[in-house]
Amino acid sequence: MRLSNLADYAVVAMTAAARQPTGARFSAASLAAETRVPLPTMQKLAGKLAAAGLLVSERGARGGLQLARPAAGITLAEIVEAVDGPIALTNCTQGQRHDCALDGCCTVRPHWGAVNDALRGALADVPLTRLAQMEVPA
Numbered sequence: 001m002r003l004s005n006l007a008d009y010a011v012v013a014m015t016a017a018a019r020q021p022t023g024a025r026f027s028a029a030s031l032a033a034e035t036r037v038p039l040p041t042m043q044k045l046a047g048k049l050a051a052a053g054l055l056v057s058e059r060g061a062r063g064g065l066q067l068a069r070p071a072a073g074i075t076l077a078e079i080v081e082a083v084d085g086p087i088a089l090t091n092c093t094q095g096q097r098h099d100c101a102l103d104g105c106c107t108v109r110p111h112w113g114a115v116n117d118a119l120r121g122a123l124a125d126v127p128l129t130r131l132a133q134m135e136v137p138a
Helices: 005-018 028-035 039-051 076-084 109-124 128-132
Strands: 055-058 064-067
Touching: 005 028, 005 039, 005 064, 005 076, 005 128, 028 039, 039 055, 039 076, 076 109, 076 128
Parallel strands: none
Antiparallel strands: 055 064
16 A cells, blocks of 8 residues: 555644644644645645644634644544545445456455455554654654
């Protein structure tokens, strides 16, 4: 599995947001400067992350961005899904049309749901606070 560039940048952005003082407001521009993610990309991410309920965005003189809830309650799975959609290794588990030549005879397809659940569970076990640590735990 490989994250999209946008999901990778979202994780970087949310990690930087988690390092802000509790309750602090910050701007997309300040996150872009800190992370070196281009500002237009950061603005796009802020919108997606706010729509997913991970960031709160307020306009005005006292406005800005802030985490929607404590960083310990936000997971890597939520961040990835906010940008890339549901976590799935194959298209056939998403109920969408796909062009797999084995569609009518695949014996593995019934098992992909369990694999996807395990992968999502592993990402859901990683809280944002862990990613925001400056030192890597041993």
